[in-house]
Amino acid sequence: MKNLSQILLIDDEAHNREALALLLTHAGYQVQSAASGEEGLELLHKTPFEIVITDLFLPGASGIDILKKVKEDSPYTCVILITGNASAETAVEAMKEGAFDYITKPLNFEKLKILVAKAMEKSRLVAENLYLRQQLRGKYKFDRIIGNSLAIQQVFSRMEKIVHTDSTILILGESGTGKELVAKAIHFNGLRKDKPFIAINCGAIPADLLESELFGHVKGSFTGAMSDKAGKFEAASGGSIFLDEIGTMPMHLQMKLLRVLQEHEVERVGSSQKIKLNVRVISATNADLEEQVKKGHFREDLYYRLNVIPILLPPLRERREDIALLARHFLQKSCNEMNRPLMSLSPAAMRALEAYDWPGNVREMENVMERTVALTEGELIEREDLPSGIGGHKEDPLSLLGPRVTEEGVDMAQVISEIERHMIREALDLGGGIKARAASLLSINRTTLVEKIKRLGLE
Known part of the structure; x- marks a missing residue:
């Protein structure tokens, strides 16, 4: 500045x-x-x-x-x-x-x-x-969302198509998949980038206070309302409002939210005056809203109003090819923040990370790498340095083979690709990142190795 x-x-x-x-x-x-x-x-x-x-x-x-x-x-x-x-x-x-x-x-x-x-x-x-x-705007560029997998590339493709529209967006995904990061990337790269981005977690605010937080109130409308207060929708005027955990919103507020989306105006609690709105609505949930609609826990008409353009964020276990990329990214980030020399992951530690199911997804990955950097001495992270739930169990010597053959069958090409991916990473680690050395360790030509690196997205 x-x-x-x-x-x-x-x-x-x-x-x-x-x-x-x-x-x-x-x-x-x-x-x-x-x-x-x-x-x-x-x-x-x-x-x-x-x-x-x-x-x-x-x-x-x-x-x-x-x-x-x-x-x-x-x-x-x-x-x-x-x-x-x-x-x-x-x-x-x-x-x-x-x-x-x-x-x-x-x-x-x-x-x-x-x-x-x-x-x-x-x-x-x-x-x-x-x-x-x-x-x-720099912090929330698309390239800050890490991943080379087909699943995450499809997310990028959809974001690029909608970023310059004003359509209502519903972001779906498990906890920790980066829903708010995607919402911010859409806002700060879109038409409203110079206007406010207001986020509110609908599940973190008691139901009796959520209405006032969203829509505002006038003085004396309820006990404790000592003065007029604008709600989050008014605060987001001209910009975007991000309604996180929208699936937790009580039914009576769902009706009022539906009216706001239909009429593009809001009434503060205790007032009949209508305030015109110009706000883009981006909502997110880790719940199955379609199932909630069937059970009568979420309004069907509101669901269709919110779900104009859906974005589905895949869990980390469904894009395992991104795990190594994310691990190295968060490892470097944590080392920089703690003023530590850049650390590296042993092949066994990387295999453990890739084998783990990551129920907390990318958020859990970031926390694990921060904790590991803080507690590990030296510059090489071994399997034993990882939290016990990830690296503590004994490594199965057949773990590289992936899923066993069952009556349902198995995708052999995918399993072979995973084995190739693991072996190439190990060879590159042992060869200090030099492709010629890695190719020699794998007994293949350097050009063959380069082609495999490109095909497997390991560049």
Whole structure:
């Protein structure tokens, strides 16, 4: 984020400009001056300013012209207008165009100092907010969702198709599969990326408070309602609201939510006034909503309203080819956060991770790698260093063979691919990542190894 600390002063009257610049400098501000609107615009093009103080009436480009240009190019810069004509019409026009405030001649410097201090605070808050949003957009890029498997690539494909739409989305998946990460990636890469993203866990808030949290309330509508309060839907105006664990919502609130989705308006608890909404709704659940509909626990009409575009996140046990990739990613992340040298996983430890079913999915994987890095001495993680539920049991010498042949049959090609994948990883680990050495250990040509690496998604 840029460290802005300057004021631009534009006034065509030299004595006023010089006197005001001197006073502001003595007050602790850095000031640059311009004698015309054109000169001021040129300085704005070269240098970022927190505040612009400009006379309203200038030869050439006027104060309103300066204001419009600033609002177009620099949303964190506040503009204070100086006018000798304190007409209501002038003030209204300036405020409509986005002026922070205006002050009339003759200038009261103490009043101006108060205005400048307030404008400086607002400018820095807006700049910080913009910076944080840029950081969030980087944090929630699609490439932050890790995986090369076909299952996760299908998720990426669907996300790319819907990111620039405003359709309602329902994200389905077990706990820990990354539903909120997907919701944020869709929002921060979409049409509403510069507007709020508001998340609420419907299962974490008591039913008697959830209605107020979602839709707001007016003073006196219930015991403890000491003042009016906007709900999450209002807070998300122009942006997106993420309703996590939507399957836990009580039936009476489901009806009200359905009405909000249909009418695009909300009523606060205790009020009959309708408030128009412009919000994208993204919901998520680890429950089987279709089964809940059949049992009468979830409204069928609401289910279809929410399920306009479904995204199904596969559990980690159904995309085992991504386990090694995720393990190395979280291993590096944990090492960086703990200022540890980069650690590695032994072949036996990696096999244990890939054989585990991961009931907590990606979230569990991240926690396991953090715990393992914290408790392991040295730079190589062995099977015994993993939590007992993952690495503590004795390794089955036939574990690489995968599922046994049963009456239901087995996908032999998939089993062979898994065996190849394990052996190639071991050879690459033992060969220090050098493909020629790994190929020699496997008694195959280097070109054959390269082709297998590409085919198995191990690049």
